Amino acid sequence: MDVEVNVEYCNKCGYLNKFEDLAKHIRETHPSVKVNGHEGRRASFEITVNGTLVHSKLATLAYPDYQDLSKIVSDAEEGKPVRTPCKAQPITDCVIA
Template sequence: MSTNPVQDEIIQEVSNARVEGRVGRRSSFEVTINGKQVFSKLAQNGFPVYEKIVEEVIKASKGVEVSEVAEVQSSKCVIS
């Protein structure tokens, strides 16, 4: 198991997937599948719903074109 939960979910569902992590810009988190960016934390202002990323990886593994993921996780931070 890695320290990256989305990577773990991807490998669990698509065992032959190659998942790479690279250090990017500060506060960035981007997901690219087969050369197509499907998610950007900087553009969406949050982390993706991991299940949506996994769904796109499964589509790609079946030869189906992937789509952009726009759904983000709900923030657990409450400021009062």
């Protein structure tokens, strides 16, 4: 089944590098998947798989877990429904002053 991953990211926040890293990971693990990225809202890093929102940095304040996202993409390639939400990476660099 054709699978498309779309990522909305905030370039002003420096998330272009995060998008490129994620896109590289997806392309290496799922060569037939189409990965698109576009600059979007401030602080965003929103990921959809076949039109279904699977991760929202705006809601979680975290980045997606790449292994869990790969599992979601694998399931979509097999024709299974897109599972939500994607697990998030632990937040390790947050400082509250």
